[in-house]
Amino acid sequence: MTRSICYAGDMRKRATAPIRAHPYHHGNLRRALLDAALESIAAAGPAALSLRELARRVGVSHAAPAHHFGDKAGLLTALATEGYRLLAATLREAWERTGNFLDVGVAYVRFSIEHRPYVAVMFRPELYRAGDPALVEARQAASELLYGPLRQLARDDPALDPLRAGLAAWSLAHGFAELWTTGALPPELGDDLEQAARDVLAYLFRPVPPSG
Amino acid sequence: MTRSICYAGDMRKRATAPIRAHPYHHGNLRRALLDAALESIAAAGPAALSLRELARRVGVSHAAPAHHFGDKAGLLTALATEGYRLLAATLREAWERTGNFLDVGVAYVRFSIEHRPYVAVMFRPELYRAGDPALVEARQAASELLYGPLRQLARDDPALDPLRAGLAAWSLAHGFAELWTTGALPPELGDDLEQAARDVLAYLFRPVPPSG
DNA sequence: CATCCGATCTAGACAGTGACAAGATACCAG
DNA sequence: CTGGTATCTTGTCACTGTCTAGATCGGATG
Known part of the structure; x- marks a missing residue:
């Protein structure tokens, strides 16, 4: 896994906006969700994967993943x-x-x-x-x-x-x-x-x- | 699969009790659940397995499987x-x-x-x-x-x-x-x-x- | 610069699920 | 007949995936 993860609290955001725990746009939510999914699967297998938990871990709402992956x-x-x-x-x-x-x-x-x-x-x-x-x-x-x-x-x-x-x-x-x-x-x-x-x-x- | 399945509407029951759709004791619920699980897994894989659906298909309450398998x-x-x-x-x-x-x-x-x-x-x-x-x-x-x-x-x-x-x-x-x-x-x-x-x-x- | 529009995300609701607790029923040994 | 145990039911809870409508952002157009 050589990819870097781009989390919510990115430096780019902080320069222009006040420090916010949850900026409205994540930056690279798609990749962050995929990486979180890989971690979760590594720990408990694909059957135990929960979209809502991924969303929580990445810091977005529970319905956010649906927009990127539909399903x-x-x-x-x-x-x-x-x-x-x-x-x-x-x-x-x-x-x-x-x-x-x-x-x-x-x-x-x-x-x-x-x-x-x-x-x-x-x-x-x-x-x-x-x-x-x-x-x-x-x-x-x-x-x-x-x-x-x-x-x-x-x-x-x-x-x-x-x-x-x-x-x-x-x-x-x-x-x-x-x-x-x-x-x-x-x-x-x-x-x-x-x-x-x-x-x-x-x-x-x-x-x-x-x-x- | 050489085992025979013993379903709810068994003949033995009908002799002593009036015709009932759901006799309280199933007879061989454990085996029936296992067989139903095999069918379900064959159709949709083990990840999609639902205990409640198995119970429904076999004709028992949703909590019945827990008694035989705990989990x-x-x-x-x-x-x-x-x-x-x-x-x-x-x-x-x-x-x-x-x-x-x-x-x-x-x-x-x-x-x-x-x-x-x-x-x-x-x-x-x-x-x-x-x-x-x-x-x-x-x-x-x-x-x-x-x-x-x-x-x-x-x-x-x-x-x-x-x-x-x-x-x-x-x-x-x-x-x-x-x-x-x-x-x-x-x-x-x-x-x-x-x-x-x-x-x-x-x-x-x-x-x-x-x-x- | 103002405005609009699409992309992105949130909030709320719904049915379905696994698990747990408490109670009902059936069978069996005495 | 009676008490006890194995078996099953009913009710409930937190959680999940998916759907809807709405809020917010960013960038392109005028």
């Missing part, structure tokens, strides 16, 4: 979209930096853990509007970055079906991340996520030449 | 426990019937799809009491059935770390099932779950002898 589902749709964009950026960076397929998988796992609030929403489509155009576009972009590297790998090994092999890799990374976050994993695995992910992911495509 | 979390704890027991039975059956490791994975995927309501609760520990003794026991039993077959496989191939290899298999099956249910998979994969799962799971341990 609770609207807010979660925005979060999911942002999550898919962030995921796509993460995967692209990993692929361009290492050119290594395994590292993309590890990056996927790391993203799932470090940005758990996003992922907790992204893969619960019943919570948001899964047909939203911006969301669909962001999701497809992220998906493409998962399959792209695989197509390249399939050129070297004709026995590899890029679709199913990619799906296997995606499933493996996704499942490992989910099992890790739900705490379902045995403690003998240790707490070094990076190493554990690498060890486990390596079981896929073992016979494939060094790059994998 | 909404209590009901979900019961569901998760039951889910883990069912999963354990499914995996055991698959392993004893086929002795094939891949088939256990396929059974896991099939369970995740066919009993989606259970799984939707089981892997969202923030929704229930994850420390509940009965639940912990059921979860460990299911987990053991995932690792057991792997230990046997590791005897043939010393290079196999049973823990991490088992985790890879579990992650792969779990991730595939989750991606399938969220509809995140490309349509080119077809709609034959059994075949798709087999194809994808087969990418793990390819070099391992035929039994895997």
Whole structure:
């Protein structure tokens, strides 16, 4: 989470207006609500999310969120979209930096853990509007970055079906991340996520030449 | 779901009492509520679950569920426990019937799809009491059935770390099932779950002898 | 500078929810 | 028949999401 939060008591406001606890216009309420939602989800999951509590925490009235997101589902749709964009950026960076397929998988796992609030929403489509155009576009972009590297790998090994092999890799990374976050994993695995992910992911495509 | 449901208008009641729409004692309210919950979760996910609506659908007062489960979390704890027991039975059956490791994975995927309501609760520990003794026991039993077959496989191939290899298999099956249910998979994969799962799971341990 | 207009936020109200307390009913052991 | 306990009901409370109407601000237009 690299974004900075712009709260109500912003310095810009104080220069022109007398000190007020609650200026009428927040400045960047949309972002503040999203950040508050991420915090809340990190603490108690998306099911326990309360729009009114977000509003309280940010210092606006209970109906203010509705204007920016229309709906609770609207807010979660925005979060999911942002999550898919962030995921796509993460995967692209990993692929361009290492050119290594395994590292993309590890990056996927790391993203799932470090940005758990996003992922907790992204893969619960019943919570948001899964047909939203911006969301669909962001999701497809992220998906493409998962399959792209695989197509390249399939050129070297004709026995590899890029679709199913990619799906296997995606499933493996996704499942490992989910099992890790739900705490379902045995403690003998240790707490070094990076190493554990690498060890486990390596079981896929073992016979494939060094790059994998 | 092999259990039969005992609803309010049971024949036994009618013999001794005049025809009543709502006899005071339901007969098997606990099971009826669990079944209603499964239906509701199948339709709208566990987040949208409403105890009062369950009570209405079963034909009891809004506070009746509290007596059997104490709490909404209590009901979900019961569901998760039951889910883990069912999963354990499914995996055991698959392993004893086929002795094939891949088939256990396929059974896991099939369970995740066919009993989606259970799984939707089981892997969202923030929704229930994850420390509940009965639940912990059921979860460990299911987990053991995932690792057991792997230990046997590791005897043939010393290079196999049973823990991490088992985790890879579990992650792969779990991730595939989750991606399938969220509809995140490309349509080119077809709609034959059994075949798709087999194809994808087969990418793990390819070099391992035929039994895997 | 004055004015208007749209974007942003507030205030109030409503039905629905989970949880709690107190009471009613049914069943069962004695 | 009777007392006691498990089961269920009724009433209530604070809280939530959503809807309505209204207040306030900021910036563009004249």
